[in-house]
Amino acid sequence: MRAVDLIRRKRDSGELSSQDIQELIAAYTRGDVPDYQMSAWLMAVVQRGMSRQEVAALTDAMLHSGRVLDFSGLSGRKVDKHSTGGVGDKTSLIIAPIAAAGGLKVPMISGRGLGHTGGTLDKLESIPGFNVHLTLTEFQRVLETCGCALIGQTEEIAPADKKLYALRDVTGTVESDALICASIMSKKLAEGIDALVLDVKIGSGAFMKNMEDAARLADLLVETGKRMGKKMVALITDMNQPLGRKAGNAMEVAESIEVLSGGGPADLRELCIELAAWMFFLGERVQSLDEGKKLSADLIASGQAREKFREIVELQGGDVGVIDDPRRLVQARQTLQIRSLMDGYVASIECEHLGLACVVLGGGRELKEDKIDPAVGIEFHKRIGDAVKMGEPVCTLHYNSEARLPEAGILSESAYVITAEKPNTIPTLVHRVIGT
Numbered sequence: 001m002r003a004v005d006l007i008r009r010k011r012d013s014g015e016l017s018s019q020d021i022q023e024l025i026a027a028y029t030r031g032d033v034p035d036y037q038m039s040a041w042l043m044a045v046v047q048r049g050m051s052r053q054e055v056a057a058l059t060d061a062m063l064h065s066g067r068v069l070d071f072s073g074l075s076g077r078k079v080d081k082h083s084t085g086g087v088g089d090k091t092s093l094i095i096a097p098i099a100a101a102g103g104l105k106v107p108m109i110s111g112r113g114l115g116h117t118g119g120t121l122d123k124l125e126s127i128p129g130f131n132v133h134l135t136l137t138e139f140q141r142v143l144e145t146c147g148c149a150l151i152g153q154t155e156e157i158a159p160a161d162k163k164l165y166a167l168r169d170v171t172g173t174v175e176s177d178a179l180i181c182a183s184i185m186s187k188k189l190a191e192g193i194d195a196l197v198l199d200v201k202i203g204s205g206a207f208m209k210n211m212e213d214a215a216r217l218a219d220l221l222v223e224t225g226k227r228m229g230k231k232m233v234a235l236i237t238d239m240n241q242p243l244g245r246k247a248g249n250a251m252e253v254a255e256s257i258e259v260l261s262g263g264g265p266a267d268l269r270e271l272c273i274e275l276a277a278w279m280f281f282l283g284e285r286v287q288s289l290d291e292g293k294k295l296s297a298d299l300i301a302s303g304q305a306r307e308k309f310r311e312i313v314e315l316q317g318g319d320v321g322v323i324d325d326p327r328r329l330v331q332a333r334q335t336l337q338i339r340s341l342m343d344g345y346v347a348s349i350e351c352e353h354l355g356l357a358c359v360v361l362g363g364g365r366e367l368k369e370d371k372i373d374p375a376v377g378i379e380f381h382k383r384i385g386d387a388v389k390m391g392e393p394v395c396t397l398h399y400n401s402e403a404r405l406p407e408a409g410i411l412s413e414s415a416y417v418i419t420a421e422k423p424n425t426i427p428t429l430v431h432r433v434i435g436t
């Protein structure tokens, strides 16, 4: 196998055999194919796409780049949830403890920030001491002890995705249903789960901007999981505006604690309850979705979900003090309010700009080796349909360095489209459900 031949074949819209794909992924994982060749191949895939057979071969090659876990000896259904990524999308931090508090086992392997979207691992690491690099034995011990463990891809589990994910983040090669499917499913199938709930984001802050693309990705993900014997559902949910009121790693942990404590923004809380309900339903813990929603809400109201989060944080070495006092989380030194230039209503939000503003402030990576600043982020004051006065803040940037503040300011200001007329369409939270 010569990497350059596979790059050229994909560039020219050719189809690769399963063996080609298998050899390329294995060679890249070993370090025998350099990042520059892999980047070129990824870009060719983004441009030319992949057949269903190629996607299946890529998922399989990435899955078997590491170990596939077997938790069949562990009592209780193993169920996980994964999002395709958005701005302010912190649902994993809330749903994982809800599901574990309700008796499911949640062996969650997550990713870091990707493109303009945030990632669960970066958020968790803003809790002082929280270790997302557990060994396999530690992962198993935490899962057995409290029903949930949250880690990243490792050298042992989904190592191909570990490398490819970091590369795609900084090479503009995220937006491909084939690459997203193989990335997500190689991690999730390695977890040894019985069922998976997928949150496929659609809209201005998602990788999939329209229903056709989102539904195609959802179908692909569901089909891939079902082929491997997993119970699957995909919810296509709205990302035309940030989820909740905060984006940025430590700020999102604080907002997740608010929801786990019975408060927090209504949209975030509602989506978490919906997704957790699907986990309980697929995990056969409840007979209906309504029962699952009630169970999820009860687990929050009784404080059990919050206590489960405390257990997870403690077992993974984090400072549990942040749960009682989120001000212990790192905070940015400065703030800048972005104000409306006119009276009117928020007609739409270019949500990707807000995600990029977070990256520019240091909350995400532009180069693989960049260190992120967990304290920075954005607080959102206005949502689609809200009235706004001239000079009123639409959002507040939390920052530590002025170096790229103007750029972040322009991106944030340009994200809000204000019109004199009130818009007559307010985005719904869940657009479609696929796979049941």
Ligand code: URA
Pocket (backbone or CB within 6 Å): 083, 084, 085, 111, 114, 174, 179, 180, 181, 183, 184
């Ligand atoms: N989540 C993943 O794990 N991978 C992607 O490519 C996109 C979202």
